[in-house]
Amino acid sequence: MAFLLGTEISISDLEEGDLIEFYRTIYCHWAVYIGDGNVIHLLSNADDITGKSNNKANIGGEGYVRIDDIRTVAGDSKTYRHNDLDKQLKHLDKTDIVMRARMKVGSHRYNLLSYNCEHFATECRYGEARSLQVEWLLYRFARPVYREMQQNGLLGILTSPAIPVWQIYYTMFDNSCNRALVKLN
Template structure:
């Protein structure tokens, strides 16, 4: 029975990072949960059965759940009070796609887009305000790069969301299984700035996701294109 629970738990968690979460109060005895870290009213816990983690606030409200690697990073961001960090690969989910950029600090983002929208006749790499980048959306994400390697996963700024983070497993994941270079925040920002003014946008070969991942890892690739081409 215990083995079955372990297997079921691992299948449920998969290889994702920040899992969909509905904020709810955790009540009753939690026999299989243990605290790993506590700070600023937040508690990072892990499950004895499958090893996945969750974050609770001072009122015992579950704020996030997912892999330990992802929850450790989300915990630190929640505790700091600043979810975004300079050098982050930032993204926002539109109706049918994700738009990516590089957060450079002070509420500024460098991204590949038209001046008034993501797509248009004059797409280039330029600097804009976070508010313009998100287009008013309160929920955005940053890419989490696991310490053990492997493909990056999304960390949502929201602690209450239903977006399914399961991504298509294709060439993207294969590329990131190999060890790759992760540039420092300073290097990532410099790489983004080095391409300001570029206007060679191409949906399949040089889009906003290609640009953002190249700035952070040196790998120019797009999971979204991978998903479309594999259909």
């Protein structure tokens, strides 16, 4: 989630394998930069490439991975290079990141909570599918349920919160984040 504005960079400053975040008001769309102004990204069947929904909810099922121009995907969205997880996870070599993304082009599984565009992008870069947006939502809404279960003795169902809160705050509000606003014109 794009809460901090990093330094401003141009497309020519992007490197192959960088994660790109497109801020879409209530969620962020993610892609992998592959060079020459292009990105590879996972879409649900309910979205077009600029993130506009066709009014069909797609929680899970089929999606597709495609290559598009970064400006086309951005549309009117603010666009960020967002490699913040580099602080927590070791990223793969940029050639391997791009190769992983290219291998997935075509029809692909999609699930809003367990494998969305952010999961796809982080899996390509780190070898681990993560979505901080989903982790934040799970923490935000699962934590009260967890507390209730603790108080009512149902601790066996849920043994820990969905994600440690310090990871969320650290990633979203750390001033040394690895995020930069991409100037698209």
